[in-house]
Amino acid sequence: MAIIDFPGPPAPNGYSHTVVVAPGSRLVYISGQVPIDAHGKVPEGWAEQTRLTFRNVEAALAAGGAGWGDVIKLTYFVTGTDELPAIRSIRDEFVDTARPPASSLVQVAGLFRPDLLIEIEAVAAVPA
Template structure:
């Protein structure tokens, strides 16, 4: 009589925290991005310029356009750090501080993503309070190949 063989559970892929060199260490116990297997979650990013050691984070500028483009660059840096691109994004959440910015943000958003090869990610836009001077925050969820 043979003993039945039970399949051994596959070990879950490791969870990896992502902090590109352009980013400061998060101010609390969270990661700028996390990849586990083929899933990559980018935490909410704002329009801070690339990190300069010993200096406080600085917004890209006072305008929605400046902050939005820098925020996209910050999200993209984490996507790249995790081996992904905007083509892999399946969900993008945009957080605005002012409902009056919605139309302008959509123009900037459409311009930024005009060259996507595949279908655009799903998107949600919500209105929130952010620290003084910040107008937009964006997070993204990507699924790799």
């Protein structure tokens, strides 16, 4: 993975504008993960839901033979943006903050269950 800086928009906060995948890398796509545990329970609050969602993404990455160091893109779907500092802080527990993946965040009216606050998709590139 190569991160490319370019003139234009200001330096991003905790993500990269451009990530290039090395030839021959195997791509792993992770469907949107939500904060539901193995028993079907959803924790309350942004911090707890965000941390569980990242753990669920981590488990899905492992199932695909990837890890956080392989993640090149994260997409967040959130029901509100007031808690972005908490989301970023928890994200930094998982991603390489020196080489963060590209990211997008979309505020949505709701997710498939009204008690869910966040959903995260990932794309990873595993070196050949």
